[in-house]
Amino acid sequence: MTKNFELILALAFLALLAVLALVGLPGNILNLFIFMMIVALTAQGWNMLGGYGGLSSFGHAAFFGTGAYTTTILQTTFGINAWIGLVCGVALGALVGALIGFLSFRAGLKGSYFALITLAFAEVLRILANSWDFTGGASGMMVSLKNSFWDLQFADRRYFFLILVVFVVLGLFLTRWLERSAFGAYLIALRENDQAAQALGVDIFRIKMQAITLSAAITSLAGCLYVQNFLFIDANVAYGSWISIEALFAAIVGGAGTIAGPLIGSVLLLGLGEITKSFSGGIPGIDLVVFGIILVLCVAFAPNGVRGYVADLYRRRMNRPPSSPKIV
Amino acid sequence: MYSPIIIFEALANGLMLGAVYALIALGLTLIYGVLHIVNFAHGALLTVAMYAIWLAFEKFGLDPYLAILIVTPLMFALGYALQRFIIGPSSHGSDNGILLVTLGLSIVIQNLLLAGFSSDTLTIATDYAFGVVPIGPLLLSLPRVIGLGVSLLTALLLWFVLNRTDIGKAIRAVAKERLGASLVGINVAHVYAMTFALGTACLAIAAGLLMPTFYVSPTTGAAFVLVAFTIVVLGGMGSILGALIGGLLIGVVEAVFSLFLGDSLGQIGIFLIFILVLLVKPTGLFGARG
Numbered sequence: 001m002t003k004n005f006e007l008i009l010a011l012a013f014l015a016l017l018a019v020l021a022l023v024g025l026p027g028n029i030l031n032l033f034i035f036m037m038i039v040a041l042t043a044q045g046w047n048m049l050g051g052y053g054g055l056s057s058f059g060h061a062a063f064f065g066t067g068a069y070t071t072t073i074l075q076t077t078f079g080i081n082a083w084i085g086l087v088c089g090v091a092l093g094a095l096v097g098a099l100i101g102f103l104s105f106r107a108g109l110k111g112s113y114f115a116l117i118t119l120a121f122a123e124v125l126r127i128l129a130n131s132w133d134f135t136g137g138a139s140g141m142m143v144s145l146k147n148s149f150w151d152l153q154f155a156d157r158r159y160f161f162l163i164l165v166v167f168v169v170l171g172l173f174l175t176r177w178l179e180r181s182a183f184g185a186y187l188i189a190l191r192e193n194d195q196a197a198q199a200l201g202v203d204i205f206r207i208k209m210q211a212i213t214l215s216a217a218i219t220s221l222a223g224c225l226y227v228q229n230f231l232f233i234d235a236n237v238a239y240g241s242w243i244s245i246e247a248l249f250a251a252i253v254g255g256a257g258t259i260a261g262p263l264i265g266s267v268l269l270l271g272l273g274e275i276t277k278s279f280s281g282g283i284p285g286i287d288l289v290v291f292g293i294i295l296v297l298c299v300a301f302a303p304n305g306v307r308g309y310v311a312d313l314y315r316r317r318m319n320r321p322p323s324s325p326k327i328v
Numbered sequence: 329m330y331s332p333i334i335i336f337e338a339l340a341n342g343l344m345l346g347a348v349y350a351l352i353a354l355g356l357t358l359i360y361g362v363l364h365i366v367n368f369a370h371g372a373l374l375t376v377a378m379y380a381i382w383l384a385f386e387k388f389g390l391d392p393y394l395a396i397l398i399v400t401p402l403m404f405a406l407g408y409a410l411q412r413f414i415i416g417p418s419s420h421g422s423d424n425g426i427l428l429v430t431l432g433l434s435i436v437i438q439n440l441l442l443a444g445f446s447s448d449t450l451t452i453a454t455d456y457a458f459g460v461v462p463i464g465p466l467l468l469s470l471p472r473v474i475g476l477g478v479s480l481l482t483a484l485l486l487w488f489v490l491n492r493t494d495i496g497k498a499i500r501a502v503a504k505e506r507l508g509a510s511l512v513g514i515n516v517a518h519v520y521a522m523t524f525a526l527g528t529a530c531l532a533i534a535a536g537l538l539m540p541t542f543y544v545s546p547t548t549g550a551a552f553v554l555v556a557f558t559i560v561v562l563g564g565m566g567s568i569l570g571a572l573i574g575g576l577l578i579g580v581v582e583a584v585f586s587l588f589l590g591d592s593l594g595q596i597g598i599f600l601i602f603i604l605v606l607l608v609k610p611t612g613l614f615g616a617r618g
Contacts, residue, residue, distance in 0.1 A: 054424075108610075109610065112427055117607075124603070127599070241550075284446065293432070300429075
């Protein structure tokens with residue numbers, strides 16, 4: 001299964017979803033699809049750093065929330081256009097990423113230390129946003145309803161879904177570009193062995209900085225789009241650990257360090273979560289129980305995620321040797 | 329300005345709360361010191377222990393302090409089984425695998441509790457919850473004084489187990505040199521599971537000490553776990569003494585910050601220390617390796 005084939009399959013799948021949405025879907029299914037795309041975009045951002053760079057962040061909420069709050073405050077408090085708000089949200093999210101990256105990579109943090117510090121940064125931002133009047137404090141903030149393309153709001157949610165699909169497609173192409181670029185090659189090299197990469201002349205600090213900035217930018221874009229859909233934000237949604245966890249789970253279950261992994265993961269997890277919720281009669285938290293079990297099973301039996309598992313099955317059928325196990 | 333009595337009382341309260349923090353961190357640092365893993369399920373396991381204490385009180389009328397005697401062996405067994413049959417086999421020994429498996433477990437446990445008990449906060453009403461111990465001009469809360477005493481006693485007991493028993497010797501051997509230990513006939517998988525079990529058992533004691541004055545909800549443990557991580561990093565990952573001193577220190581910091589900034593912002597002080605230590609000296613005060 002070549003990389004281009006993977007990309008084409010993912011694009012075909014998204015095209016199918018888009019056609020289904022345009023033809024007409026029940027409202028709750030469309031809402032589920034919208035949420036899948038937002039999580040997929042968040043996970044695509046996580047994948048740049050956690051998948052290709054091997055730096056598992058437990059605090060991508062820091063970027064998601066920064067994007068979400070920036071565009072909300074610009075629109076609500078300052079009356080600025082939603083698209084400009086989106087660009088500013090992405091820029092500020094990337095800046096927060098660069099700042100966290102600068103501090104952590106200067107100190108040489110990786111592995112569980114990096115996971116912990118990203119978690120701590122997200123928590124600090126959550127507590128601040130929860131107690132600061134500027135961000136609406138504990139009661140949160142609303143974006144007023146406008147319903148026009150220029151305000152990035154649509155009375156017909158199908159159009160919003162299509163816009164999300166476009167962003168996810170861009171994410172797919174960006175990931176494909178990353179795999180082909182020298183930057184991507186350096187990033188993968190430092191994931192496999194950072195000391196060897198450094199010895200070979202890779203400026204690992206610079207590469208990590210670029211990776212976290214890019215990763216944060218994409219995740220904060222997802223945060224901006226989240227607000228445009230739900231029109232409400234508070235500290236526990238924006239900076240809560242739920243989004244850090246969904247981003248990480250989706251990327252790893254789908255296949256970290258692959259093009260289509262985050263998309264596969266988010267569709268699979270959220271779909272399964274929805275099915276369990278409806279079968280169990282809406283017991284709270286039951287979908288997250290399923291997520292957790294799937295993550296543990298994945299680490300145990302499919303370390304390269306669903307994407308890697310399928311690829312290995314295909315290779316075995318073709319009588320080709322399996323890909324070398326990835327050291328994450 | 330604040331009167332000196334209020335400040336002294338805040339300091340004393342911080343020390344007493346810090347002792348229970350230290351107990352939680354002790355389990356975490358022990359597991360890190362031997363298995364070299366960051367156990368993200370630690371907070372969720374604390375919540376399990378707190379619910380167990382609550383159930384013992386609610387269903388059998390057992391006093392929280394007495395319930396410790398029953399819940400501790402149960403948590404010990406749970407910890408042993410988790411490491412031996414789930415975390416160990418499924419993570420293939422890779423650091424990232426363990427990180428993710430314990431994270432997955434914590435999500436499963438936390439949400440099973442949510443499904444079973446709903447998100448209501450539960451408390452235990454005891455007649456001594458508001459008891460006070462007068463020490464000089466200070467009035468100290470009785471449950472917190474007991475918490476300080478029992479925490480220090482547990483730390484001492486843990487020190488005894490590690491330094492004066494055969495299993496303790498095996499644990500220290502595996503922590504120093506895993507391959508060498510297995511070559512001289514130590515069952516490494518068993519020692520790992522025993523370490524994890526000891527760390528989890530500490531949580532049962534901490535839960536019993538917390539419940540008379542605290543509440544439990546499915547996310548209670550998550551709030552404590554970041555504090556525990558801070559303590560472990562501050563004290564040096566794997567250092568028992570570090571966890572003890574770090575715990576007391578963090579308790580005082582939280583008490584002082586809360587006094588001047590209010591409760592919600594008081595937590596910020598902890599995270600700032602955490603980030604600062606990670607950035608400036610990730611080996612902590614007493615840590616050996618980076």
